[in-house]
Amino acid sequence: MNVNWYLIVSSLVFAIGAAGVLTRRNPLVILLCLELMLNAANIALIAFARMWGNAEGQIFAVIVMVVAACEVCIGLGLVVAIYRRRLPIDVDEIRELHG
Amino acid sequence: MQTSAWLILIFPLAGTLINAFGWRVLPGKACGWIGTAAIGAAFIAAVATFIALQDRAEDQKQVVFVAWDYANTVGVDGKISILIDPLSIFMALVVTGVSTLIHLYAVAYLWKDRGYARFFAYLNYFVFSMLLLVLAANFLLLIIGWAFVGAASYLLISFWYRRTTATTAGIKAFVINVVGDVGLVIGTFFIFRHSHTLDFLGTFDSASRDFAGHQGALTAGLIFLLVGAFAKSAQVPLHTWLPDAMEGPTPVSALIHAATMVTAGVYLIARMHPLFELSPAAETVGAVIGCVTLLIAGTIALAVTDLKRVIAYSTMSQIGYMVMGVSAGAYVAGLFHLMTHAFFKALLFMAAGSVISAMGGEQSMDRMSGFRRAMPFTFVAFIVGGLALAAVPPFSGFFSKDEILTDIGARGGLWWILVVGGYIGAILTAIYTWRMIFRTFWGDPCPEARDLEEGHLYHPEAPFNPSNGEIEDNDVGFPGPEHMIAERSGEMKIAMSVLAVLAIIGGLLQIPFVTDALGHFLDPTFADSNLDLSPSDGLVVVGLILGAGLSLLGIWIAYVVWVKRPGTSTAVRERLHPLYKLFVNKWYFDELINAIVVRPFAWAGRFGQQTFERVVVNGVFVGGTTGIVKAGSAAARALQNGFLRAYAALLVLGLVGVALYFLLQSS
Numbered sequence: 001m002n003v004n005w006y007l008i009v010s011s012l013v014f015a016i017g018a019a020g021v022l023t024r025r026n027p028l029v030i031l032l033c034l035e036l037m038l039n040a041a042n043i044a045l046i047a048f049a050r051m052w053g054n055a056e057g058q059i060f061a062v063i064v065m066v067v068a069a070c071e072v073c074i075g076l077g078l079v080v081a082i083y084r085r086r087l088p089i090d091v092d093e094i095r096e097l098h099g
Numbered sequence: 100m101q102t103s104a105w106l107i108l109i110f111p112l113a114g115t116l117i118n119a120f121g122w123r124v125l126p127g128k129a130c131g132w133i134g135t136a137a138i139g140a141a142f143i144a145a146v147a148t149f150i151a152l153q154d155r156a157e158d159q160k161q162v163v164f165v166a167w168d169y170a171n172t173v174g175v176d177g178k179i180s181i182l183i184d185p186l187s188i189f190m191a192l193v194v195t196g197v198s199t200l201i202h203l204y205a206v207a208y209l210w211k212d213r214g215y216a217r218f219f220a221y222l223n224y225f226v227f228s229m230l231l232l233v234l235a236a237n238f239l240l241l242i243i244g245w246a247f248v249g250a251a252s253y254l255l256i257s258f259w260y261r262r263t264t265a266t267t268a269g270i271k272a273f274v275i276n277v278v279g280d281v282g283l284v285i286g287t288f289f290i291f292r293h294s295h296t297l298d299f300l301g302t303f304d305s306a307s308r309d310f311a312g313h314q315g316a317l318t319a320g321l322i323f324l325l326v327g328a329f330a331k332s333a334q335v336p337l338h339t340w341l342p343d344a345m346e347g348p349t350p351v352s353a354l355i356h357a358a359t360m361v362t363a364g365v366y367l368i369a370r371m372h373p374l375f376e377l378s379p380a381a382e383t384v385g386a387v388i389g390c391v392t393l394l395i396a397g398t399i400a401l402a403v404t405d406l407k408r409v410i411a412y413s414t415m416s417q418i419g420y421m422v423m424g425v426s427a428g429a430y431v432a433g434l435f436h437l438m439t440h441a442f443f444k445a446l447l448f449m450a451a452g453s454v455i456s457a458m459g460g461e462q463s464m465d466r467m468s469g470f471r472r473a474m475p476f477t478f479v480a481f482i483v484g485g486l487a488l489a490a491v492p493p494f495s496g497f498f499s500k501d502e503i504l505t506d507i508g509a510r511g512g513l514w515w516i517l518v519v520g521g522y523i524g525a526i527l528t529a530i531y532t533w534r535m536i537f538r539t540f541w542g543d544p545c546p547e548a549r550d551l552e553e554g555h556l557y558h559p560e561a562p563f564n565p566s567n568g569e570i571e572d573n574d575v576g577f578p579g580p581e582h583m584i585a586e587r588s589g590e591m592k593i594a595m596s597v598l599a600v601l602a603i604i605g606g607l608l609q610i611p612f613v614t615d616a617l618g619h620f621l622d623p624t625f626a627d628s629n630l631d632l633s634p635s636d637g638l639v640v641v642g643l644i645l646g647a648g649l650s651l652l653g654i655w656i657a658y659v660v661w662v663k664r665p666g667t668s669t670a671v672r673e674r675l676h677p678l679y680k681l682f683v684n685k686w687y688f689d690e691l692i693n694a695i696v697v698r699p700f701a702w703a704g705r706f707g708q709q710t711f712e713r714v715v716v717n718g719v720f721v722g723g724t725t726g727i728v729k730a731g732s733a734a735a736r737a738l739q740n741g742f743l744r745a746y747a748a749l750l751v752l753g754l755v756g757v758a759l760y761f762l763l764q765s766s
Contacts, residue, residue: 018751021744021747021751022744022747022748022751023744025744030743091742091743091744092742092743092744094743095740095741095742095743096741097739097741098739098740098741098742
């Protein structure tokens with residue numbers, strides 16, 4: 001099977017995600033865009049798995065989903081913590097750790 | 100004998116430690132008595148060793164005791180060993196004997212000083228170092244003792260450590276002594292290189308073989324040893340520390356700067372005599388420098404007015420005689436003079452200390468006069484010391500000084516020039532000694548003397564530094580509140596009486612044609628000497644008559660100038676103004692050393708500090724390194740700007756970079 005189109009979709013989604021991470025300032029949207037990037041990788045993995053006809057890529061995709069779930073967990077936790085301390089919900093404003 | 104020999108060293112060390120660590124609990128004068136007892140015990144041990152040594156056969160009188168091997172590797176045989184022979188035991192007896200009396204004197208003299216225990220700890224440490232120096236059986240211990248003695252001298256000169264003049268003098272003495280130490284060490288290297296042993300007796304035994312083809316190395320080594328001896332014995336041009344060392348307490352001047360430490364150079368030359376006899380050049384250098392020193396110091400002593408400094412210059416001059424004597428081969432005569440000089444010079448210093456106390460610390464002779472009736476005991480002691488120093492028969496100095504000069508005369512030839520110098524020095528000695536006595540004790544009593552005649556000891560309203568007039572207090576680091584004079588304290592009287600008796604009868608050991616006790620005793624040490632200096636009978640008689648005549652002439656001149664016609668000295672000073680300037684400025688040696696050594700070094704130091712360190716070290720090395728680190732960290736810090744999206748952008752850029760790299764690689 002030809003994986004070209006899958007990969008094109010995957011890279012488009014990845015690029016959209018990356019652009020979102022770079023341009024948006026709301027942490028919630030950044031988290032969403034991160035999910036896009038991870039899922040772009042998933043698309044590519046599953047496409048390759050289909051191409052070779054074995055399950056390893058599928059397993060990788062599942063693991064990536066687990067990682068994504070964890071990451072969202074922590075990310076949303078941070079967002080809630082920021083909200084609770086009444087800090088601005090804006091990643092550019094939260095830069096106390098600068099050198 | 101082995102036990103008693105080691106005990107000579109152990110007692111003073113024990114005294115040092117007890118006084119150094121026990122001063123908090125020791126009451127009253129206990130520190131002083133412990134110090135005195137320690138040295139007294141060392142004297143008894145020295146006597147016991149002396150007796151044991153006398154029981155031995157004539158050729159068995161050089162014994163080495165080894166405690167342990169200190170370093171025995173690669174051809175170096177460093178041992179902790181002491182050499183007991185007539186010379187070392189003679190030195191040990193003189194050192195411990197005179198030191199005991201001086202300790203006794205100091206028990207009273209420094210009684211009111213706040214640093215009493217510290218003083219005795221230092222003094223005992225000094226005696227220990229000196230004994231280590233004279234008993235050492237190898238170059239290693241000799242160097243250690245030599246350096247210890249210099250350190251002890253520094254500690255004692257700067258004893259009143261809040262006095263700027265005293266600390267400066269201490270530093271000066273220490274630095275010049277270290278120059279001597281370096282000379283000694285380098286000289287030892289020169290000798291060790293060919294002898295391959297540090298042991299004295301081993302070196303001497305094979306000296307004529309070892310140095311057969313290495314005359315130059317031997318002479319160079321001996322000249323370096325002489326540098327050490329000159330620095331320690333205050334010979335020209337390394338003498339400038341000794342007059343300044345008079346800043347220390349008077350017992351220190353008596354002990355270190357008259358009786359013992361400054362004779363270390365004489366001892367060194369006498370100990371090294373088998374080597375010196377192999378190198379006539381080194382012998383000549385020593386003898387000539389000794390002669391030059393005795394003349395220069397004698398002339399300066401005519402002009403200075405500080406009572407203790409006059410005696411200090413006289414010490415330099417007398418040590419000039421000894422150095423001249425032992426360098427020229429008159430070993431017994433030189434050591435004989437060392438002994439008698441220790442007696443009468445310690446006595447003179449003690450008497451001078453008493454006078455200075457009566458003056459409330461003032462040392463200038465310009466302010467003293469007429470102490471004759473006020474201080475009869477001190478006066479008599481001063482007279483005895485003065486007669487012995489001026490070499491009037493039958494006082495001890497007469498026989499010893501004369502023996503040096505006649506022995507050198509027996510060598511004949513150009514050595515006669517030194518003998519003539521010695522006789523000129525003898526008349527100078529008599530003049531400056533009696534100038535000192537006439538100015539201090541004759542004439543109308545000064546206010547302080549009158550006070551004393553009425554029964555109370557003069558004390559200045561505020562204690563002051565006699566060198567620069569600065570006002571001081573009586574706390575630790577300065578002299579104590581009360582001054583002690585011999586008339587009022589038993590310890591000082593006893594010490595001075597014993598020394599006075601010794602100064603009178605000390606000459607009996609060596610009377611020409613009558614006794615030769617010292618020469619006979621020292622014979623085993625000097626048995627290997629190839630020089631046979633036995634002046635003819637006629638020479639001895641002429642020498643005795645000439646010596647006595649010159650002494651009396653000198654005293655008469657002093658009497659005429661300072662007592663009979665009081666204006667004469669001023670008239671002479673006016674007439675010979677340039678000469679007077681030369682003498683009173685000490686032949687400009689301080690200025691010379693300043694110009695040749697001190698100023699170039701100070702300039703180099705300033706260059707190093709202000710130019711080299713500031714520009715090269717601080718600017719280039721330190722500044723360069725910190726500059727690089729600072730710039731680098733500033734760049735790294737700029738990256739950590741805290742913008743989350745900037746980090747993400749960098750990450751993406753990095754990813755793109757890696758991806759592009761691989762893509763380009765694979766195509």
